[in-house]
Amino acid sequence: MMIDTKTATFGKDMLSLLEWNKAELIDMIKLAVAMKTNPSHYSHMLSGKILGMIFDKPSTRTRVSFEAGILQLGGQAIVMSSKELQIGRGEPIKDTAHVMSEYIDAIMIRTFSHQKIEELATHASIPIINGLTDLHHPCQALADLMTIYEWKDQFNGVKLAYIGDGNNVCHSLLLAGAMVGLDISLAMPKGYEVAEEILFEAQKLTEQTGSQIFITEDPQLAVTDADFIYTDVWTSMGQEEENAKRLADFAEKYQVNAQLTRYAKPDYHFLHCLPAHREEEVTTEIIDGEHSVIYQQAGNRLHVQKALLAAILESK
Numbered sequence: 001m002m003i004d005t006k007t008a009t010f011g012k013d014m015l016s017l018l019e020w021n022k023a024e025l026i027d028m029i030k031l032a033v034a035m036k037t038n039p040s041h042y043s044h045m046l047s048g049k050i051l052g053m054i055f056d057k058p059s060t061r062t063r064v065s066f067e068a069g070i071l072q073l074g075g076q077a078i079v080m081s082s083k084e085l086q087i088g089r090g091e092p093i094k095d096t097a098h099v100m101s102e103y104i105d106a107i108m109i110r111t112f113s114h115q116k117i118e119e120l121a122t123h124a125s126i127p128i129i130n131g132l133t134d135l136h137h138p139c140q141a142l143a144d145l146m147t148i149y150e151w152k153d154q155f156n157g158v159k160l161a162y163i164g165d166g167n168n169v170c171h172s173l174l175l176a177g178a179m180v181g182l183d184i185s186l187a188m189p190k191g192y193e194v195a196e197e198i199l200f201e202a203q204k205l206t207e208q209t210g211s212q213i214f215i216t217e218d219p220q221l222a223v224t225d226a227d228f229i230y231t232d233v234w235t236s237m238g239q240e241e242e243n244a245k246r247l248a249d250f251a252e253k254y255q256v257n258a259q260l261t262r263y264a265k266p267d268y269h270f271l272h273c274l275p276a277h278r279e280e281e282v283t284t285e286i287i288d289g290e291h292s293v294i295y296q297q298a299g300n301r302l303h304v305q306k307a308l309l310a311a312i313l314e315s316k
Contacts, residue, residue, distance in 0.1 A: 005114040009311040013121045014129045015114075016136040017175045018201060022209065024311075025180060029146050030172070032300070032307035039072060042310070047074035050104040050311050055236055056082045056111040061274065062131045062139070066108050073306055075313075078104065078214040082111075097123035105313055112238060127312040134168055134193070134238065140273050141172035142304035145180060147297040148228060151269060156210070158269075161264070162227035163187045163219050163256055164281060165246075166194035169232045169273050174198060178205035178213065185214040187222035189249050219253060219260055226264040230271040231256045231281045247280070256282040261291070269293045 013019055013242045055063065067077040077164050087096045093116065096211050100107060101124045109117055110131035121128040130138055145155070160177060162170055174194060177184040186194065192256075194202075196217070206213060216222055223229055234250045235243045260287050261268065270292040278284045285293060 004258060008138060010314070011127055012312050013127055013136055014308060014312070015117055015121055016130065017138045017141060017172060019313055020179075022179050023179075025114045025142070025145065025176070028142065028304065028307045028311055029149050031310065032142075032146050033150065034301040035306050035310075036300075042073060042306070043312055044074040045310055046070065049073075049106075049309075050076035050078060051075060051309065052078045052100055052104040052107045054078065054080050054085070054087075054107060054109040054111070055131075056109075057132065059110055059131070061298055061301050062108075062110055066123040066131065066305055069302050069306040071307060072302075075105075075309075093119045094123045096120070098125075101125040106309070118153055129308065129312075132168065134200075134236075135171060135173045136275070137168045138176075139301065139305055139308070140169055141176035142308065143297055143300040144173055144230070144271060144273075144302050146300040147269075147293060148182070149272065150296070150300075151293070152227065155182050157183070158228070158252050159183040159185065159226045160228040160230060161185045161187070161219075161223040162230045163222060163254055163260075164250070165192045165230045165234055167232060167235070167236050170194060173230065174202045174213070175205065178202040178209065178211045181209040183212040183214075185216070185222040185226065187216050187219040187254070189217060189254065192249070209261050220263050223260055223263045226268055228269050228271055229261060229264055233271055233275070233277055234281055250281070256278070256286055258283065258285055261286060271297055274298055 009024055053066055057286060070077045097120050099260035106127045108129040108131045111117060112134050114133040117130055117133055121213055130136055148158060160182050161174060174184060234246045268291055272287060272294045276282060276287055278287060
């Protein structure tokens with residue numbers, strides 16, 4: 001399985017999933033599965049290519065999976081903190097984008113402001129990959145889709161319930177699901193809803209795919225007959241000052257536990273993007289139990305990101 005990179009995807013950014021379409025995403029998922037099954041077949045695909053990685057936020061899965069991924073495809077990685085670059089001392093993003101475009105083949109950046117990554121992409125002549133911003137986490141959503149596909153071999157008719165904060169993970173998951181035809185139910189307390197512009201874009205996508213979006217404050221309604229239950233930490237990086245209030249707002253009924261999961265299908269699977277806070281958003285019994293596929297999900301970050309790198313950098 002190979003993506004026809006000469007047409008739509010070579011040189012393309014991944015700032016959010018909105019730059020991509022359903023066919024491209026599904027092709028990428030299928031390529032990721034092929035790479036996972038037979039990695040040696042793709043080991044020289046990106047020989048000579050260099051991926052620059054910029055981190056404004058700490059990272060485990062994003063850093064290791066991207067660095068391992070480019071190496072496994074025959075390329076190289078340069079890992080940088082913004083504090084190590086002149087951008088950390090006030091150099092305009094425009095200048096950094098133009099200069100780095102002269103040196104390397106793509107940039108993956110993990111930062112706070114989504115506007116920053118959009119500005120970087122505006123001025124760079126090489127592909128820009130969003131490794132995480134406060135608004136989107138598209139690479140995580142790709143891994144989520146791959147995990148669902150491995151279990152169900154399809155997206156239509158599959159229900160995913162997300163319980164928690166309407167954060168960057170939720171935003172990209174909602175867009176991804178709407179794009180490929182998943183039915184998605186969201187349960188979150190008042191004041192922690194999905195951003196209006198994200199919901200608007202997701203609802204537009206459902207007009208093409210038939211995906212159903214259901215939003216409620218009641219987690220039991222959300223997980224009823226769900227094939228997958230997904231949650232994330234209640235307090236993301238940069239929100240530490242809100243932690244006490246968030247714990248109070250979520251703790252009463254938004255924890256994924258045995259009482260809640262009994263409303264899902266008997267063979268449901270549990271997803272979490274990690275890192276997790278056991279006994280907060282999810283009990284240890286669930287996250288470490290027989291329904292949990294969190295390590296498969298985390299492992300799939302490597303494979304979908306390899307497929308993404310191939311799609312944007314392999315031109316032959």
